[in-house]
Amino acid sequence: MYRFEIINKSIRPLEEKEYIDELNNYSINLSLNGAGEICNRDIEILGLGNVLIRPKLVTKFKNELKPNYHYIAIDTDNINKPNDDKQYWKELNDRIVYTFESIKNDKDLIHFIRTNARSWYEQNGTVAKNIQIISEFS
16 A cells, blocks of 8 residues: 555656646645755645745755745754665654654644745745846855
8 A cells, every 4th residue: 555646757747837836735745855965846846835844954045944934854864774674764754754744734734834834935946036046145
């Protein structure tokens, strides 16, 4: 039994609108680290005003993305990485499920995180705000 609905882009990539619509079908979205710690998907989820669940960020932004304020953080610091990666991924999976289960019915928390996520995006994630932030460093 699968614990998550996974869309495998190597089988069928989604068109841009279909991708955004799929994210927006749910008020809570999961994003895991890939080649880098943060990716466009994280910012897109914030921009939609959805709740982002992800491992706690180490990456720093000019305006900080605060765990459990702008997104729901999964603490991965104390997961022991044994020789067998399967145990690491099982522990991470269990923490993701536990985190989701603990927040999914908390309407106040979901509203709080969604509001803060969208606000962060409006202040940091739009093209205009990106230009403004970059120009402050020039």
